Amino acid sequence: MPDLAPESPVSNAPDWSVSELSGALKRTVEDAFGHVRVRGEISGYRGPHSSGHAYFSLKDSSARLDAVVWKGNLGRLKIRPEEGLEVVAIGRITTFPGKSSYQIVIEQLEFAGAGAIMAMLEERKRRLAAEGLFDGARKRRPPFLPRVIGVVTSPTGAVIRDILHRLADRFPRHVLVWPVRVQGDTSGAEVAAAIRGFNALPAGGPIPRPDVLIVARGGGSLEDLLGFSEEIVVRAAAESGIPLISAVGHETDVTLIDFAADVRAPTPTAAAEMAVPVRGELIAEVGSLHARLGGALTRATERRRTDLRALGRLLPSADALLAVPRQRLDVAAQRLPRALKANASAHRLALTRIEGRLAPDRLTGLIERRRERFDLFAGRLASALRMNAGAHRERIERARERLGSLHGRLLPSLRRASEERRRRLRSVEQLMQALSYKGVLARGYALVRDASGEPLHAARDVAAGQGLEIEFHDGRVAAVAVGEGTPPPPAPKSPARPARKAKTLSDDAAQPTLFGS
Known part of the structure; x- marks a missing residue:
C-alpha cells in the first residue's frame, strides 16, 4: 500500500551541531567585545x-554579569576583590558553552572613583572595629625616653630625613630603619612584615629591640595611601607588643592604621616630636628642679636651726640643773669621814667577840668529838650490813626450796590435764562421726546437689536439663537431669575427677597439739 503521508518542506538552511553553534557564538562575541571596561x-x-x-x-x-579571574592574574591585581566593592573591570567578554552563558574574563580591576574607595574603607573600618581592634583599652602610652626607636618607612624619601633631623634636634636616640615600599601593590604586606619583624626581635639580642615604633609616609592621594588601610597592616598594628605611632600622610589624611595604632601623629615630624622630649628643655627642667630641691633643703635646715635655738632658750642652764646635786654631794662629803670611822669600829668589835670562839684548843676538841661520833656510826653500819646479808641468804634458800617443790608438782599436773583433754577430744570425734552423713553415704546412699551446691530433697525440685552434682562415699560426679522416665544420654568420656577427701576430726587429731602427740 503506498505511503500517503505529506512530504516535509525542504529548507536550504544548514544544520548546526550544538558545539558548532556554541563555537560560532563564542567567536562572534569575542570578536565584537575583545577588550571592554565594565563598571x-x-x-x-x-x-x-x-x-x-x-x-x-x-x-x-x-x-548581572558573571566574572572570572584566572589564578595567574589574581595575584597581580592591584585591588583585591571584596564583596560590595564598586569597581571598573577591564577584560574581555567570552562565552561558557557548558552553561550557554557569557562572562567577562577580568585582567585588571580599578576603583570606580573616590566614592568607591571611601565606601570600601568605611565597610572595612566597621568590620575591624566590630572585632575590637580599635578599642581604646588596647592602646598604650609610648615610653617617655626610649633607648631605641624603630622606623618603618621608605629609606630614600624625605620622611626618614625629617624624622632623623627632628630626633637629632630634640634628643638623639639610636634609630633602626626597616625599609619598605610605601606605595604600590606590595606596600601593605611589607609594612605588616616590618611591624611583626620588629616585634620578633628578642630582648638583649645582637639587634636591639625598639622601645617604640613609628610607621611613617608623606602625603599622597587616597589611592596612594591604600596600602596603610589594608587589613593585614591594621591587624599587625593592633597585635604589636611595642607601642606604635602612626604618621601616614598629612593631618587631613586618614588611614585605618591610625585607628589601630597607640598614638596618631599628624605628620612624620610630629611623630618624632612625640617619640622623644626636647633634651635642652629636659636639662633645664632638671636643673630647675635641682635648684628648687637645694633651696628647699636650705630653707628646711634654717627653719630647723631656728626651732632648735628657740627650744634651747626654753631649757634651764647647766648651773641651775646641777645646783641641787652639787649641794647634796658637799653634804655627803662632810658626813663620809665620820661614817667610815664608825663603820670600822663596829666591825672591829664584832671581830673581837668572834675571836674567843676561834681559839686552837676549842677547834681541836671539836674535831675530836666529831671523829669519835664518826667511828661510832661506822661500827653500827658494819654490824647492820652483816645482819642483813645473813637474813637475805636465808630468804633465798627458802625460795629455792619452794620453787623445787612447785616444779615437782607441775609436771604430773600437766600430764593429767593433757590426758583428760585427749580423752574428751576422742569422745567428741566419735560422736561427730556417728552424726555425720558420711556414714550414710558409706552404706550405699548418695547426696544430690544443684549447680550452686545446695542439697536437693525431692524429685520435684529437679528440672529437665538441670546440672547436678552427686556425692558418693568415695567422691563426687557431675550429672544432667533428662526428665521423668527418659534414659539419660551417654555421657562423654572425660578425665575422672579426683574424689575429695572429707576432712574429719581424726585427721586433725593426727596433728601435734600443745598437750603432746
Missing part, C-alpha cells in the same frame, strides 16, 4: 576557589 558592584565573592581561580558577578541596578 559594577562585586557580588557573590567568597574568596578564591580551591583551583586558585576567583568567580563572582558584577551587577548594577538592573543587570
